Amino acid sequence: MRAHPVRVDAVIVQAAIAGALSFSHLHDLAAAAGQDGWKAWAYPVSVDLLLVAAWRRMRQQQRAGQAAAGPRLWFLVALAASLGANVATAGLLDLDHVPAWLRVVVAGWPAVAFFGGTLLAHTPHDPDTPPAPNPSAPDTDTQPRPVPDAVDASGRDALPAPSTATEPAPKPTAAEPVTDPTPVPAQTMAPVPTALPPALVDRVRALAEEHRSATGRPADPDAVRARLGLPPSMTASVAAHL
Template sequence: MRAQLARVDAVIVQAVIAGALSFSHLHDLADAAGQGGWKAWAYPVSVDLLLVAAWRRMREQQRAGQPAGGPRLWFLIALAASLGANIATAGLLDLDDVPASLRVVVAGWPAVAFFGGTLLAHTPRTQGAPAATATPETDTEPAHVPAAVDAPDRDALPAPAADLHPDPESPTTPEPVAAAPALAGTLPPALIDRAQALAEQHRATTGLAADPDAVRARLGLPPSMTAAVAAHL
């Protein structure tokens, strides 16, 4: 932390010294060119302010990714005025006998500085490079699919719709039964449920009552069980 403060302090001290020397050189040159009194003090302020304003505007344009030719031109003009005054007061120029051309340049500087400052002040300020437009995120989630309905147990469904009246030309293959009835005229509970399911299916399909003999044939029972099947339909 101390090293950082020392580095900042050194930069500030150096900037103050350089600014004071440049300010003094510009004042001396303006005074030698016939601009005495308060005008001699205004010249260094005008040059340094134009230099700083042009530098800041140039940096803004560059950060925004836009051309900075205008601010750079005025920065070079102000830098040439400041640097020229520093060199002229280094003993290369007799300040007691300033050339007429230099007097013209010094006298015309206010108009040039005013024009440059006006252009820099009225240049539209940029807000920096436009941020990338956020595109709406694509919904990558799959569309809602309703849960599949569990397929019913095939054994719980009635047999496929079929004509319970047997076709005499095509013999019907009797379905196997779990066990033959123990006594003629009686049906076990499993066959009763099966016979009733076949009858209900036939009634729902055709709208007619099922033929007991056809149901008995579908169950694979002998003809003697027709009466027993009819009793439970």
């Protein structure tokens, strides 16, 4: 099996160099403030561990959508301790004559670091909590995704094979009465004769008698109606009095 060549990451190298320099500055400041022996080496370890722990807890709470004010505060405290040691050992402070307030700060750091580490360790967090949804990002999980039925040799989705299953025959239904679509013409109703005034009745009978005397045949109701100047709808009324 062929071994992969080792690649050197510039970011890791830079972080290692910066960590070593900061570690050395913290050790020198602690030793100058009266913390000799193994205690001087424990100070940089305490500062760097608090810095890393606060950063990791802050990132976890931010990904979970929770407030990260507490981890951010302890991250700034550890960063100020590391940065202060780097600046103090840059020639601006006489390490042979360290001021009293700096000795107090260095001596009180273990209690501060212990308190901050305890709070970070007991901060409630849920690593399984999904990140908060971004309202500006489109929601693509709710979109239905078609599942291809088959894939051809070229890698493209093939069309689904036509179904060969026969559809069941429809069940016979009860016979329905057949209706003739031809409309049935409405029966014509004979017009209802209307009553005529007595004078008009006498005039109708007089004309009918005159026609019978002249021709010997009964008078036609339509002809009588026409001679009287009545409308065609009055033919039935005239015929009723003949």
